[in-house]
Amino acid sequence: MILTLVGVSKGMLNDQKQRSRGVGADIIVRPPGSAAIGLTGNFDERILPFLQKQSHVAMATGILVEPTGPLTSITGLDFAGFQKMSGDFRFLKGGPIQRPGEVVIDEYYAREHKLKPGSVLKIFNQEWRVAGVFEQGKLARIVVPLAVLQSITASTGKLSAIYVKLDDPALTDSVIAQWKSGGLADYQILSMEALLSQMSVNNIPVLKAFIGVVITLGVIVGFLVVFLSMYTAVLERTREIGILKALGASPGFILSILFRETTVLAVIGTFAGIGLSYAARWLIMTLVPGSLMQAIVPDWWPIAGAIALGGSLLGAVYPGLKAARQDAIEALAYD
Amino acid sequence: MTSAPIISVRGLRKVYRVGEVDVNALRGVDFDIQPGEFVSIIGPSGSGKSTLFHILGGLTPPTSGSVLIAGQDLLGMTDRDRTKLRQKTVGFVFQKYNLLPTLTARDNIEIARYIAGSTGPLDGEFEQMLTLLGVGSRLHHKPRALSGGEQQRIAIARALVNHPAILLADEPTGNLDTENSEAVLKLLRDLNERLGQTILMITHNPEAAAYGHRVIRMRDGHIEGQG
Numbered sequence: 001m002i003l004t005l006v007g008v009s010k011g012m013l014n015d016q017k018q019r020s021r022g023v024g025a026d027i028i029v030r031p032p033g034s035a036a037i038g039l040t041g042n043f044d045e046r047i048l049p050f051l052q053k054q055s056h057v058a059m060a061t062g063i064l065v066e067p068t069g070p071l072t073s074i075t076g077l078d079f080a081g082f083q084k085m086s087g088d089f090r091f092l093k094g095g096p097i098q099r100p101g102e103v104v105i106d107e108y109y110a111r112e113h114k115l116k117p118g119s120v121l122k123i124f125n126q127e128w129r130v131a132g133v134f135e136q137g138k139l140a141r142i143v144v145p146l147a148v149l150q151s152i153t154a155s156t157g158k159l160s161a162i163y164v165k166l167d168d169p170a171l172t173d174s175v176i177a178q179w180k181s182g183g184l185a186d187y188q189i190l191s192m193e194a195l196l197s198q199m200s201v202n203n204i205p206v207l208k209a210f211i212g213v214v215i216t217l218g219v220i221v222g223f224l225v226v227f228l229s230m231y232t233a234v235l236e237r238t239r240e241i242g243i244l245k246a247l248g249a250s251p252g253f254i255l256s257i258l259f260r261e262t263t264v265l266a267v268i269g270t271f272a273g274i275g276l277s278y279a280a281r282w283l284i285m286t287l288v289p290g291s292l293m294q295a296i297v298p299d300w301w302p303i304a305g306a307i308a309l310g311g312s313l314l315g316a317v318y319p320g321l322k323a324a325r326q327d328a329i330e331a332l333a334y335d
Numbered sequence: 336m337t338s339a340p341i342i343s344v345r346g347l348r349k350v351y352r353v354g355e356v357d358v359n360a361l362r363g364v365d366f367d368i369q370p371g372e373f374v375s376i377i378g379p380s381g382s383g384k385s386t387l388f389h390i391l392g393g394l395t396p397p398t399s400g401s402v403l404i405a406g407q408d409l410l411g412m413t414d415r416d417r418t419k420l421r422q423k424t425v426g427f428v429f430q431k432y433n434l435l436p437t438l439t440a441r442d443n444i445e446i447a448r449y450i451a452g453s454t455g456p457l458d459g460e461f462e463q464m465l466t467l468l469g470v471g472s473r474l475h476h477k478p479r480a481l482s483g484g485e486q487q488r489i490a491i492a493r494a495l496v497n498h499p500a501i502l503l504a505d506e507p508t509g510n511l512d513t514e515n516s517e518a519v520l521k522l523l524r525d526l527n528e529r530l531g532q533t534i535l536m537i538t539h540n541p542e543a544a545a546y547g548h549r550v551i552r553m554r555d556g557h558i559e560g561q562g
Contacts, residue, residue: 245421246421328394
């Protein structure tokens with residue numbers, strides 16, 4: 001459970017990172033006060049021509065992002081400007097948008113929703129025809145022309161972000177410094193490199209807290225499961241424990257048996273958990289690749305193992321002590 | 336049989352507390368068992384014979400009196416001392432066999448050795464005893480694959496694997512048919528005669544009791560007679 005949830009958290013970030021990298025920009029400009037991760041929150045698009053005129057700016061393109069569900073969003077692009085910056089969309093099926101009312105979607109979204117060119121999907125109470133399915137990794141899952149999205153979401157003249165490509169990427173930091181000192185101090189201006197490096201669990205307090213809650217829940221649930229399993233196991237083995245005591249087994253011997261058994265179970269459970277995290281990833285990539293992503297997190301394997309082992313051993317202490325102190329005569333009479 | 340008794344019981348009393356009521360299970364028991372004797376203890380339910388079995392086996396402490404087993408007084412023994420007594424000095428055979436169901440017959444025997452601190456393969460003498468017990472070819476089976484008679488013979492082997500001074504058998508034929516009962520009783524007598532194994536057997540069956548050298552009759556927590 002822990003490996004899967006942490007994997008989903010990291011997987012979602014990695015996916016966003018990969019898609020952001022796919023833009024091909026050097027700088028991202030976001031509205032004042034917006035979060036580094038996520039593209040909601042809008043600002044006036046008139047800043048775009050202002051940026052395009054700045055020195056060393058080779059090109060700049062704006063996008064608008066509107067959420068369509070808890071984990072999905074639709075992105076409006078200036079296709080010409082965006083493709084000039086990041087390269088053409090590589091269509092696996094169908095092709096680019098030709099007429100109003102069409103969208104293009106990435107392969108994961110198409111797989112999850114079983115869509116293909118010609119399929120119809122409903123977004124914002126409007127039916128859209130799928131024109132093409134493009135290779136994933138191009139910033140967004142559902143893409144429509146920028147003007148269309150601005151119009152249907154009453155966001156005319158608004159952008160969520162502007163991507164800027166410089167004529168010399170080595171000047172990125174100095175250009176950012178110049179802009180910040182030149183009247184754009186309130187804006188979130190980040191190099192793409194800095195943005196990508198911020199896309200880690202430790203740099204996102206909410207995600208860090210979320211994972212903390214997940215781990216805590218995992219420990220509590222794991223502890224209770226192991227505790228109750230061991231308690232039940234001890235009850236079911238009352239007679240066996242009585243036999244061992246009659247044979248001269250000391251409380252320490254019985255405790256050591258229970259602890260060894262618990263350790264073996266915890267180790268097997270850890271390996272099973274690792275295997276299940278692969279199974280969960282397969283399920284996610286098969287059923288909901290457009291909504292969720294899961295990474296395999298080997299750096300968490302020892303942590304998960306330690307949690308499993310620690311929780312199991314703690315859970316075994318009470319029933320173990322109870323079993324070891326059990327009266328042999330009562331235990332032998334147990335049926 | 337003129338040597339010092341291997342079991343010497345004097346004024347043994349055992350009082351259980353059941354709720355707020357004291358139950359006098361043993362009300363002053365006196366007897367001696369000589370090394371190499373095969374003694375049957377017979378009596379109806381509630382006569383105190385099982386309590387006596389539990390005390391002699393170190394499963395529960397006496398309330399008062401003196402119980403010397405192989406020179407050790409059980410009255411002042413701690414739990415740890417009684418645990419050691421069960422490892423080395425006494426071996427148990429129960430009515431319900433009490434084999435560990437997840438272990439093979441051989442492992443059931445070997446775990447008793449392991450608990451007593453012995454490791455390595457079974458010695459040749461004990462392997463011969465397994466043949467004598469008629470279970471040599473059944474050692475790789477788990478208890479569920481063995482008949483009642485076979486299970487009881489494995490239980491006897493387990494009780495003897497650490498060469499205890501005393502073998503305590505509590506209704507060893509209680510769950511067996513006539514044929515298997517007779518086989519087990521003959522076996523106990525054989526072990527006593529061939530190996531000089533001291534055996535104390537509790538039973539309510541006079542025919543089974545007759546296999547012993549002598550019979551101690553119990554009733555209402557005391558000894559009614561011997562002979």
